[in-house]
Amino acid sequence: MKLLLIAESREGKLLGGSYELMAFAKVLGAETAMFLVGSEAALPKYDGKLYLADVAEAKEYNPDAHKALILDVVAKENPDCVVFCHSSYGWDLAPRLAFALKAAQISEVVGVDNGTMVVPVCNAKLRRDVKVGTEKTVITLQSGAFALTEEPTGSPAVEKITGATDAKIEFTGYEQAAAGGVDLGKAQVIVSAGRGIGKPENVAMVADLAKALGGEYGASRPVVDSEWVEHNRQVGTTGQTVAPKLYVACGISGAIQHLAGMKKSEFIVAINTDKDAPIGEVADVLVVSDLKQFVPILTEKIKSL
């Protein structure tokens, strides 16, 4: 079994997900080679062969060029499987590569069981085992599903590669998230509002509880997308990553992208009407209750302590 691992870098930095690819290879006991569009100034700690394309030429987003470069490496290395992170880079490139290789693609792998891949279904409420029928496979790994148990070491044997850089899609630069406002990272207690709050007026209820607990309030993405709460309070992969002493999730189902932003909190309380909500997987306490009834009562009781 041989894997081609597709590492990632952004704005000159190697992304951590690159090490999760190595962790996955370790689980499989597979031989590996690695590919990176990046620079020699930010190489992964990796004992193996690294095919390096210069980011100054290939650009950070140019899927056609990156696909062509990876195809050249596939021709040299003949891997059984090409492995990406299930990230904005990986899920964008993987289907293009799978199509070119006539390969099956399995997205968001969370485990391997006897050669079959395990993937989540329905917001992680269910799982399924998948078997492929093609010679080659392209897979993307769910962020955090595989982690190295030891600090990575080593330095790669770099082979520089170049290729055509024409771009049908012209990448014109990054727009950074608006800075300022609250820094949730400093709060000891965060109480977050999810779509379960039902209407914008109920943000106040969550903010009141946060205040009674001496903390800040946050929100899940739909609440931010609906403009009920500003973006700098969003918790999750496309918002902030937090690890307070206490995190209270009110009406939040526990999608992987939300969990990624808060699961390292010391103590997690979830308030949800759905006893099977995936947030239960990380919660120390799951209160099965209607938040509109429960939260104001809790806040009053805390205030009168």
Added chain:
Amino acid sequence: MKILVCIKQVPDMESKFKIDERGTWYAKTDLAWRMNEYDEYAVEQAVQLKEQVKEGDITVLCIGSDQVKETMKKALAMGCDRGAHILDEDVSTKEPYMIAGVIAEYARDKGFDLIFTGMQSQDRGSGQVGLLVGEMLGISGVSTVVEFSYADGMVEAKRELEGGVKACLKVATPVVITCQLGLNTPRYPTLPNIMKAKKKELLTTNIAELLKVDARQETLKMYFPEKKGGGQVLEGDAADLADQLIKILKDKTGVLA
């Protein structure tokens, strides 16, 4: 301008799921069905684009049983012009490559300038279909779009990356755009538009006519993940629950000390 929007009908994620008899998917009974959340943004963007360019024709396509027509009617009421229903009684057995194959087969030679899909479906969540359609048709594809604008055959879009950073880009039509949450604010169909939608074309084609590719993967088994079980579950009267929770917070965390 010719626009195609692909939508999927999915169960409400708060449903109580059961495994079906074959053991390879969830049972389709006793579920509330709706439009895949990501596809609502796709429909809205298509309708906004038509409103902007003031001429155009939007086809909404959905592969599934007769039941999916309900969801297609919502898209028609939001402003799509016609529906292409691809009848498949067993759509859950079709993996993304086959779904994309059917969509590409339908779209080939129809000259769509823009194809909108969701970035992923809420149930299967492969995030593959839109980009695969682009590859199959040999046109550009951009995934995870949170900002979209169009002028004179050029699309300017922003892709959302981790941490809230966005990548800005330009691409010429024809192009496939996969829509991410927050791209726009999907409208609610008004009553007059719901009535009008009833008269819009909604043609059904059997999937056999469009399915020209073979499966590349297979689901062997579907199951509930093992509960890691750590957490305590509290149920009962709200006031009692509040007292119990306060006690736990006092015992286990420093915050109420």
